[in-house]
Amino acid sequence: AQSVAQPEDQVNVAEGNPLTVKCTYSVSGNPYLFWYVQYPNRGLQFLLKYITGDNLVKGSYGFEAEFNKSQTSFHLKKPSALVSDSALYFCAVRDTGTYKYIFGTGTRLKVLA
Amino acid sequence: ETGVTQTPRHLVMGMTNKKSLKCEQHLGHNAMYWYKQSAKKPLELMFVYSLEERVENNSVPSRFSPECPNSSHLFLHLHTLQPEDSALYLCASSQEGQYGYTFGSGTRLTVV
Numbered sequence: 001a002q003s004v005a006q007p008e009d010q011v012n013v014a015e016g017n018p019l020t021v022k023c024t025y026s027v028s029g030n031p032y033l034f035w036y037v038q039y040p041n042r043g044l045q046f047l048l049k050y051i052t053g054d055n056l057v058k059g060s061y062g063f064e065a066e067f068n069k070s071q072t073s074f075h076l077k078k079p080s081a082l083v084s085d086s087a088l089y090f091c092a093v094r095d096t097g098t099y100k101y102i103f104g105t106g107t108r109l110k111v112l113a
Numbered sequence: 114e115t116g117v118t119q120t121p122r123h124l125v126m127g128m129t130n131k132k133s134l135k136c137e138q139h140l141g142h143n144a145m146y147w148y149k150q151s152a153k154k155p156l157e158l159m160f161v162y163s164l165e166e167r168v169e170n171n172s173v174p175s176r177f178s179p180e181c182p183n184s185s186h187l188f189l190h191l192h193t194l195q196p197e198d199s200a201l202y203l204c205a206s207s208q209e210g211q212y213g214y215t216f217g218s219g220t221r222l223t224v225v
Contacts, residue, residue, distance in 0.1 A: 009153070032212060041122075043115065043203050043216035051212060090156070094212065100169070101214065103156040 002027045004093045006104035013081045014112050021076040021107045023091030032094035033074040034101065035065055039087045047089075050074060061085070081111045116140040119204050119217035126194065127225055134189040134220045136204030143209055145187040147179060150201040150219070162187060163209070194224045 003026045013019045025031055032051050036044035048059025055067045065076045076089060091104045117138045126132050138145065147159040161169035162181040176198075178190040187204055201221050205214040 034213060036216075041218070041221070043117070043119075043205075043218045044214075045115070045216070046213050049212055100158065100161070105153060105155050 002093055002095050002102050004091050004102055004104045006089075006091055006107045008107050009105075010108045010110060012110045012112060015083055016080050019078050019081045019085070019109065019111070021089050021091075021109060023074045023076065023104060024072050025074060025091075025093045026072065027093055027095075031067075031074075033065075033067065034092040034094070035059065035063070035074075035076050036090045036092060036103075037061075037087050038090065038106070044090060047076070081109075083111045083113050085109060086111045115215050115217065117204060117206055117215050117217035119202075119220050121220060122218065123221045123223075125223045125225060126191070128194060128196075130194075131190070131192040133191065134202055134204075134222075136187040136189075136217055138185055138187075138204075138206040138215070138217075140206060140215060141208070142206035142215070143184055144207045145181060145184075146205040146207075146214070147187070147189050148203040148205060150203055156203070160189075191222075194222075196224050198222065199224045 005024045034049045035047040038044045048057050050057045050067045058064045063078050088106045088108050090106050092101045120135045144163045146161050149157040159173045160179040165181050176193050180188040201219045203219045204217040207214050
């Protein structure tokens with residue numbers, strides 16, 4: 001079965017420091033991978049996706065993610081965190097051959113001033 | 114605004130009430146979804162409509178009843194809910210052949 005795991009419930013990082021939010025996946029076939037961000041009392045907003053091509057994907061708000069096939073990971077990164085990046089981050093994988101997306105449990109990112 | 118609008122934003126209802134959640138999208142997408150978001154749980158896919166036909170129902174209790182009258186509108190009718198149904202209900206839309214969803218801001222439902 002297709003699945004995605006976010007091993008950390010919360011990540012704390014100081015403003016200006018690099019941040020990483022982890023995601024691993026399990027799919028049969030080629031994965032379609034996504035990151036979404038959710039601010040308080042809002043829906044999920046699309047950040048970036050990996051479908052094919054370059055393993056380093058750049059997205060909105062300075063975020064990027066690295067697809068690593070051997071480690072089945074798709075970690076979200078940003079070189080310098082902002083307090084305004086504090087939010088809930090979801091990794092998702094598209095179920096191969098269907099329209100369904102499987103989401104992780106989310107990781108709360110807290111950037112400290 | 115993302116192009117997907119959900120109303121109301123907040124809803125408090127008793128267990129014997131009947132209410133409806135509304136979702137509207139003006140993106141020209143041809144698929145719409147209802148998700149349930151509870152704390153510390155993965156997003157739970159409830160219903161999928163593609164081209165206005167329900168194509169998926171993930172064993173959701175019958176007290177939740179979806180309706181998709183056209184490709185731009187999606188409803189979730191609620192009746193005799195339980196307190197454990199309290200959650201954020203998210204609507205999303207997508208277009209066949211494109212990747213990713215567009216989500217609405219959600220309806221925060223509290224069942225008392």
